[in-house]
Amino acid sequence: MKPAFALVGAAILAASTPALAAPKADAAKQCFxxxxxxxxxxxxxxxxxxxxxxxxxxRVTMRNVCLGGISSSDPIEMTARSGSGSICEPDDLDVRATLAGGGGLSTRCLIDELTKLTPAEAAALPKGAKP
Incomplete structure (x- = not known):
């Protein structure tokens, strides 16, 4: 009887594991x-x-110092790299920063992370950092 019980228990565990993992993967991928x-x-x-x-x-964090000397009032261009216009992952977003008075030259930002903040994290941003 023990082997039959073990097989039933393993079957239940195997059947429930994918159902538990799928919502987490979908929830992590937030597109806009x-x-x-x-x-x-x-x-x-x-x-x-x-x-x-x-x-x-x-919040977007960059690998390079593309925002060095840039202020929030300087032009920053954010576009989707794919033809779909959807941004789901860091590689989907193209960010270019232009220093005012810099002759119109823009610097391409190398994106490391793209993170959706929780409402609490957004509210906790310092006054000058809130978009």
């Missing part, structure tokens, strides 16, 4: 459209914050 990107602020030389449709706040 490039056209919904709103106001932005520069946190530091590696960090940019922006809102999406006035509802969500995202």
């Amino acid at each position: 459209r490039a056209q919904d990107i709103g106001a932005h602020t520069v946190g530091d030389s590696h960090t940019l914050y922006f809102n999406v449709a006035g509802k969500s706040v995202y």
